[in-house]
Amino acid sequence: MDTIQLTFDGKEVTGKKGQTILEVARDNGIDIPYLCYHPRISKTGACRICLVRVNDTALKPSCTEPAANGMKIDTEDEEIRELRRSILGMLLAEGDHNCLYCEWNGECELQRLCHRYDVPEPTGEFPKREREVDTVSSNGLRRNENRCILCGRCVKACSEIQMNSVWEFTGRGSATTLTSDMFDRIGDSSCVKCGTCVQLCPTGALSFQTVLGRGQSWELQKESSICIYCGVGCKIDFYTNKEGVLVKAMGNEQGPNEGHLCVKGRFGFDFVQSDKRLTKPLIKKNGKFEEAEWDEALGLVASKLSEIKSATGPDSIMAFSSAKCTNEENYLMQKFMRAVIGTNNVDHCARL
């Protein structure tokens, strides 16, 4: 592969031909701030935060500008700093960004940049357009467009990753808004609740129903695991709060899913902490389930299976196992059926 040499703030780095300036910077651990860019979606170039100075002259958006051999990049100087501050100030003035009430407080990319560039609080002198707030129509997603910076990540997340194209911009100029399908509420749209738009949203404009009131982002504890629902093996970061309650599931970018999840991985884990879960075996006695000890329950199952096997033969017994079990558990199940019961009647829920 062709390599190119560039300097970032005086530091020489190597990039690949065909990369943008920002891509080279990210590969080399050089920090350039951005809002509309995301590695999982196509380039937009709309937020203008990632402007850098190329060869001491022109300001170029690093997310879309091709890197070239011998380029000299300054990632920040006084003018760029001022521009970033002005643009961030415009975003603050355009929307309603009150971190006190925002469930994404602490994880918001806009918040982080406003902090970094010491952006003054908006004066409120410019008229704002009220945009849609819909926290009820969907049981998975919440939408508060007053926190939206119209970066377009959700639009592209939906059309390029989930391939569902629910989100789109409508209106124009300062009256631009998001729409889901044909001006529908998100809950009435064709949204499949994969949550990819929320995961990519740089602010709290899109959120999950499960987040609000369950602890601040910095109080949450993260555990990574593999999704149990299908064979893709998506890596998921589970966030639990101080009480140990599951708050949200986010796709881990290191996994084969590259951060993406489907509705099952995103919202399908509340059963773990459900109070309806069985914690002890139950045996039906006189038409009613009664709690029992494991020895008693297993003894009962073994005797009943032996009874059936001797009365009607091993092929009158069948076992289903589950994708939620590990490979080892599934192996044991079929081994038990074949070696102990003596039948090949083995199947799996994923075939249903």
Place this chain on the structure above:
Amino acid sequence: MKPEKISKTIEKYGNDREHLMLILRDLEVQSGKNVLDVQTLRSVAEQMNMPQGAVAGFVGFYTMFKTEPRARFVIRVCKSGPCHVMGSTNVFDVIQKHLGIGIGEGTKDGLFFLEKCECLGVCSVAPAMMINYDIHGNLTPKRIVSILNSYKKKKPTLKEDCGKEVDGKACVINDPKQMKRLIADVGVVDPLKIESYMARGGYEALKKSLKMEPAQIVQTVKDSGLRGRGGAGFPAGVKWTFVTKGPHQKYVVCNADEGEPGTFKDRILMEENPHLLLEGMAVCGYAIDASLGYIYIRGEYRRSIERLQRAIDQARQKGILGKNIFGSKFNFDVLIKEGGGAYVCGEETSLINSMEGKRGYPRFKPPFPGGAGFNGLPSNVNNVETLMSVPMIIGKGADWYKAVGPQNCSGTKLYCLSGKLNRTGLVELPMGSTLKEIINVYGKGMAKGKKFKFAQVGGSAGGILGKDLMDLPLDIDSPMKKGVTLGSGVVLVCDEGTCAVDFLMQILSFFEHESCGQCVPCRVGTAQLHALVKKIAERRGTEQDIDALVEKATVMKKASFCALGQSPIMPITTMLKYFRKEFVAHCNPKHKCPQCDKSLARYYSGRGH
């Protein structure tokens, strides 16, 4: 609307996304109420196999479409520079009085709905309005009422029925001192008959081209020094060389989205001499090895669309468009695409997105259209005036062409005169004519003997020229050195009665309305600029607000995605250069300004202003 009616309409145009604009326009006319309701749009999305959001996003972008029922006739009153100066507030007054409706409101009988709009391209007969697709100019109270009355028995159609005053011929200044090249045949050639064009030597340049090598043609255009007439002034021949060579499909795209307020040259050229454009496109197509051309015409130019379509049909019949043109191996055809009311689509990459049935967002460059344009294929985008200059360059040679005009900006230029002049209209002069000459000779001086205050040259995105720049050659390079621009050739002249604040408010409201909203500096910046100047016009402003105009526009200039957001700095700084005092005066709450009062009362009233 019934699904069968919708499917029939889709069938008529084809169910590819690129036909969405024409399909929706047709359906809107069929609705009889100028509406594309949600149910219709859902059906369109389903039948065209498009995401619903994509259709919703498209409809929301183009201002000519609305999802709420309007009326049988939508009256769009222009409020852009020339019309504003010539009294569009009065037009709103009369309509409001006569029909009892404000902006965004409809009459109870369902006949009329009132909207304000930006430039309709008939600036020499300002003030103007458009009723559905019919444009009427020279509006006086009496005329407005009689025009409105004439619609009582009409039915909405896609066929235009414009007033005589907006006729292309009528909008050309008849002065023998001009140097007529591009408009030499305007009024001489019958635009409806290809024979008339051919009798004047039409399509001879194409014939000649087909005997030349494509590279030779490109070289001739390069040698001629022809620079893009859309506003940017990029050398046309050089642009042609950027089209990626190879066996793939390439396109010639004609940018006929003439939206810069005050510009009407392309409309006149297209209406009066449509075959010249087809010939220019065909020569370009041969030169860059493109077998297909598209003309993207703004939706407001119904007459241009109709006449060009007719010209295309005739040329196809004669075998001038089609296969093996004039017995050569060259195949070429031209198709028309329409706009939907979006100034930003004059930006070539926005235009291409719009052609593809998408929101007219500009694309980042590179890749440039010459590498990846329409449908991702190499496309050469040129303005109407540029392409129409090509046949004469081929016919008469590069040396003949560049004998006129300054060294680096050769040829003639079409100047669009509007505003407070004794005579307004289109003139063709050598590139680099001065404001003084244009005003005094071709405009016959200031109207009603009033004093000159300033001229806006280059359209809303252009700068303000005061008395000191009367002798500045209006070519492509000289104005740049003075912080102004020739742009598309607009010369809008204002007299002492024009309020600088009021004028700037109209420009900045234009930019807010026309910003596509993709990038932050332009989306928020245009809204904030508009709010600031409105505050000053309302006499609630301070000197800090005046400075804030410059600060915001500077950020926009440095950081905006495309030329639209980079433009407002020019009218702002040049206006303040001359008239800062007037702005300061407006910061006094007791300052009297009937003009600002009137604009504030008219343009910002009604349900949908």
